[in-house]
Amino acid sequence: METVWLDVSMWTGLRGNFHPLTDVACDAPQPLPDESGTWQEWAVAHLSAIAQRDRWQPGRYHYSAERRDEEGRTLVVFVRGLWELTA
Numbered sequence: 001m002e003t004v005w006l007d008v009s010m011w012t013g014l015r016g017n018f019h020p021l022t023d024v025a026c027d028a029p030q031p032l033p034d035e036s037g038t039w040q041e042w043a044v045a046h047l048s049a050i051a052q053r054d055r056w057q058p059g060r061y062h063y064s065a066e067r068r069d070e071e072g073r074t075l076v077v078f079v080r081g082l083w084e085l086t087a
Contacts, residue, residue: 004028004078005068006046011060018062024050039065039079051085058087 003025009018026046033039043065050056061083067076 002028003068005066006043006050007064007066007074008047009062010056011062021061033078036079040081043079043081044083047083047085056085058085060084 004027006024006026008021008024010021011017012019024046029042033042043063047061047063062080063083064080065078066074067078069075
């Protein structure tokens with residue numbers, strides 16, 4: 001596996017739910033983590049870098065790290081979580 005997708009949604013206070021924000025293709029970690037805690041560390045490190053680069057606004061984000069097929073359908077979800085971006 002060469003690519004892991006980060007599917008990211010942002011909390012919208014006006015709607016009171018998460019709104020799809022972006023999908024990001026990332027190079028898969030080598031070796032692949034065995035446990036969800038290591039996947040979470042990997043995902044948060046990537047989210048932090050992407051948020052800084054793209055200047056995301058502070059807030060609450062939901063993410064999932066997943067493997068997808070060639071058509072973009074999710075095959076495996078490695079981890080899901082909430083992440084808080086502070087100013």
